[in-house]
Amino acid sequence: MELLEKVKIAITAKFPEAIEKSELSYDFPVFYIKKEEIHQVLEFLKQDPELNFHFLTDLTGIQSEDEKQLGVIYHLHNMLLNTRIRVKTYFDINKPEIPTATDLWPAANWMERETYDFFGVRFKGHPKLKRILNVDEMDIFPLRKEFPLEDQTRDDKDDKMFGR
Amino acid sequence: MSKKENNSNHSNNDFVEEKEYSTLNLGPTHPATHGIFQNILKMDGEIIHEAEPTVGYIHRAFEKLSERRPYNQIRPITDRLNYCSSPINNMGWDMTVEKLIACKVPKRVDYMRVIIMELARIADHLICNSVIGVDTGAMTGFLYIFQWREKIYEIYESICGARLTTNIGRIGGFEKEWSKETWDRINHFVENYPKALKEFANLLERNKIFMDRTINCGPISAEMALSYSFTGPNLRAAGVDYDVRVMNPYSSYQDFIFDVPIGQSGDTYDRFMVRQHEMWNSLEIIRQAIKNMPKDEPIKADVPDFFLPPKEEVYNNMEALIYHFKIIMGEMDVPKGEVYHCVEGGNGELGFYLVSDGGRTPFRLHYRRPCFIYYQAYPEMVKGIMLSDAIITMSSMNVIAGELDA
Numbered sequence: 001m002e003l004l005e006k007v008k009i010a011i012t013a014k015f016p017e018a019i020e021k022s023e024l025s026y027d028f029p030v031f032y033i034k035k036e037e038i039h040q041v042l043e044f045l046k047q048d049p050e051l052n053f054h055f056l057t058d059l060t061g062i063q064s065e066d067e068k069q070l071g072v073i074y075h076l077h078n079m080l081l082n083t084r085i086r087v088k089t090y091f092d093i094n095k096p097e098i099p100t101a102t103d104l105w106p107a108a109n110w111m112e113r114e115t116y117d118f119f120g121v122r123f124k125g126h127p128k129l130k131r132i133l134n135v136d137e138m139d140i141f142p143l144r145k146e147f148p149l150e151d152q153t154r155d156d157k158d159d160k161m162f163g164r
Numbered sequence: 165m166s167k168k169e170n171n172s173n174h175s176n177n178d179f180v181e182e183k184e185y186s187t188l189n190l191g192p193t194h195p196a197t198h199g200i201f202q203n204i205l206k207m208d209g210e211i212i213h214e215a216e217p218t219v220g221y222i223h224r225a226f227e228k229l230s231e232r233r234p235y236n237q238i239r240p241i242t243d244r245l246n247y248c249s250s251p252i253n254n255m256g257w258d259m260t261v262e263k264l265i266a267c268k269v270p271k272r273v274d275y276m277r278v279i280i281m282e283l284a285r286i287a288d289h290l291i292c293n294s295v296i297g298v299d300t301g302a303m304t305g306f307l308y309i310f311q312w313r314e315k316i317y318e319i320y321e322s323i324c325g326a327r328l329t330t331n332i333g334r335i336g337g338f339e340k341e342w343s344k345e346t347w348d349r350i351n352h353f354v355e356n357y358p359k360a361l362k363e364f365a366n367l368l369e370r371n372k373i374f375m376d377r378t379i380n381c382g383p384i385s386a387e388m389a390l391s392y393s394f395t396g397p398n399l400r401a402a403g404v405d406y407d408v409r410v411m412n413p414y415s416s417y418q419d420f421i422f423d424v425p426i427g428q429s430g431d432t433y434d435r436f437m438v439r440q441h442e443m444w445n446s447l448e449i450i451r452q453a454i455k456n457m458p459k460d461e462p463i464k465a466d467v468p469d470f471f472l473p474p475k476e477e478v479y480n481n482m483e484a485l486i487y488h489f490k491i492i493m494g495e496m497d498v499p500k501g502e503v504y505h506c507v508e509g510g511n512g513e514l515g516f517y518l519v520s521d522g523g524r525t526p527f528r529l530h531y532r533r534p535c536f537i538y539y540q541a542y543p544e545m546v547k548g549i550m551l552s553d554a555i556i557t558m559s560s561m562n563v564i565a566g567e568l569d570a
Contacts, residue, residue, distance in 0.1 A: 026263060026503050056393050058504075058515055060530040065521060073517070075504060075532075079390075079404070082411050086504065107393035110540040118227070133220035133569060142228055149232050 003083050004029035010051055014044055028086045035091040038072075039099040042087065045076060046104055052078050053085065059101065059111035061119035063093070067145050070096050070119055093144075100126040118143035185213050188551075192221050196555045198295060199565030203542075203554075210550050215543040219536070223569040230529040234494025235261050236335065236470065238529070243329035245533060246567040249288035249510035251280045251320065251332045256507035259414055260516040261335045263503045265467065272461035273337040274416035275453045279350065280323070280332060281415070281507075282446040282453075286357075287316045288510030289397075289439040289446075292562040296436055297368055299556045300377045305367045312360050315353050322346045336471045337464030354450055361443060369440065375433060382545045382557030383431035392541040395534050396512025398561055401438045402430030408508040415507075419456070420449050432560040439562075469496045494524050511535060511562045535567040 007029060008022050018041050021032040033041050045053045053076035062071045074087040091098060100123040101108040112123045113132040120141035123129055131138065140147055191202040200221040206214040226241050233241070242253035255277050262269060290313050294306035317327040322345050324332040333339070368374045384394070389402040399406055407424045409417040425441035427434025464471050472491055473484035490496065500522045506515040512534025521527040538561065546554040 025501065028504060030502075055390060057506075057513070058517060058530070058532045060517060062519065062528050065527070075515070075517070079406055079411070084504075105393065106391050107537055107540065110536065114536075133223040135220075142225065149228055 003085070007031065007045075007051060007085060010048065011041060011044070015041055025086070028084060030086045030088060033087055033089050035089050035098055038087075038089045039101070042074065042076075042101055043104060045085075045087070052080060053083075055079055056101070056105040056107050056111075057084070059108055059115065061115040061121055061143070063119065063143070063145055064090060068093055070121055072098055072115060072121060074101070096121045097124055098122070099124050102126055117141075120144070183208060190551075190554075192218075196299065198559060199563065199568075201558075201563065201565065201568070205551070205554075207551070212546050212549060212551060212554055215546050215554070217539065217542055219539070220569050222565055226531065226570045227529060230526055232525055234524050235496060235498065235526070236491060237494065238526070239333075240329065240331050242531075243331055244566050245531060245570060246288070246510050246514070246535070246564045247328060248291050248564060249284035250328065250330045251284040252288075252507060252509050253514060254330060254332050255281055255415070256505065256509070256514055257516060258333055258335050259507065260503060260505040260518050261470070261498075262465070263505050264501060264518060264520060265335075265470070265498060267336055267465050267467050267470075269337055269465040270461045270463075271416060271458045273463060273465070275457050276338060276342070276463070277333065277415045278417065278420070278453045279450050280320075282449045283316050283319060283350075283353070285446050285508075285510055286443050287313050288562075289443050292511075292559070293368075293436055293439050293443075294364070295559050296378070296432065296556060297374070299559045300374055302368060302371075302374065305364050308367075309360060309364045312353075312357055315349070315357075319346060319349045319353065322349060334464070334471055336467040337462070339472075341463055350450070350454070354447060354454070358444075358447065361447075365440060369437070378433040378436060378556065378560070379431060380429070381432040381553045382549065382560065383429045384541065384545055385430060388541070388544070389430060389538075392538060392544075394512070394538045394541070396508065396510075397435055397438045397442065398430070398512065398538055400425065401427035401434035403428055408506050408513050412506065414505070420452050422449050432556055435560045435562075496524070498522060506532065509534060511564065511567075512538065531570055533567045533570055535563050536570070539563050539568060 004022060004024050011019055015037050018033050018037040019031055020034060023030050045051055055077040057075040057077045060073050062073060064071060069090045070093050071088055071090040076087060077084045098121060100112060110132060112126055113129060115121050116129050117131045117134050118141060185206040185208055188205040188207050190205055191197050192200050202218040204216045205212050229241060230238050239254050239257055242257045243250040245253045290309055294309050297305040320330050320332060321327050323342055324330055384402055386402040386404050389399050390404060403426050405424045405426050410424060422445040425438050427438050468487050473487055477484035478488045498520050500520060502519040504515060504517045506513045514534060515532030517530040518526055519528040546557055
């Protein structure tokens, strides 16, 4: 809880409008940041000597429950103080564009490619944004909820009982 | 291997050296890469000028699959991430769900998990280190030490019946009490393995040929390793003492005394040595766990929603039958929420980011796979070194195809 307040105050002091929402989710302070300011906030979180979130643990995508928005989730870690936070940003699914974090962390490169591959989030300024795990010819973004797991055109799997 | 001749035309006046690089496909399947990785190398003779890895050859859409599976049925998927140490993945997943449903497991379960996870770590490091030996031309260590991995697999087998894809443990504890045979095997392993490991260490650790071959081969600085989000032995070899077991203790790791070995230069030799030391540490942890194992505690937490009731109750007791049916059909009640839980896997911080919307399956499950994240530094690490050094750099990074491609 202290960490949540501390980071919240630090961000608000620098970017008064950036935080949309903040909460404590289990052991993680979570910050919902506006898409327009995500890059500046991440840069601030990384370079501020006090906060010093120098380690990008994870970067991944998510689709909101109403399926109208896409999100990108950053897990940041300060190894010296051993504090971790989660930063989220949501944006319209029809305009999935967000600045890249590769200039801050080289590690974001493949993680952003993976997010693009599965969710179709276009990271502006990414050095080489192309599919990484799926084949290049694929024309869908498979982790979006509009694409169900099994091929709906198949009729050889008719399992009414379990709702396939 | 195709190699073009370097025919640069030059006059005496303006000497412009024009280099022509040859392209070499290392992989997708190649006996020296231990898995399905493709690297398109731009070679200047024997020196690598540029490497471009292609990943995804065994991509199996685990994250999409997980969105359709009840919580109990995701564990078999995690087996197939880092298949050299699948119990760590299994238990990491179980602990993630336990965190979500706020379930406290007994100390005894924690200690039993620690024993299995440390055995898995030994198996993982054993494969990696002995394969570094093979890639440098020392087959003996590999052939000799591998029977000890077999002993570890026998221990898994006597607990859960499987060897490689173990699916060991359950949400809330273990499926049943370990037999006497299991304990005998574990004790036998702890007693006799040190001798074999000592001999393995004698074969390689101070071996002049091995040292010449691996020191300063594929080094990475601590700063670079951090910026590429390295974790696990690879980061520790670069000199950063980050270990999830110490920083964010899970499964009662705070009760154990062990040290975190670190290297200096982050080269192949340091990575090898860090893993060597970690095997000794793991043994020490197992000894402590056996010694301090709490007696007279159950082997499961009280979570009837997730833990299958014993069969004799299912047939005689209405409530047990209902739970049995619900669990098998995957109709468990989970709260809404999102958790991130990480464990120290065989090759780094293995994280599970789980978003639940209260339904029967996760809304979103993301695996933080250490391999996938640190393998992207590979082109940088092999730039300007010889092809044969690139091979041992890769095997010393312990890149596991299953985890890389998920």
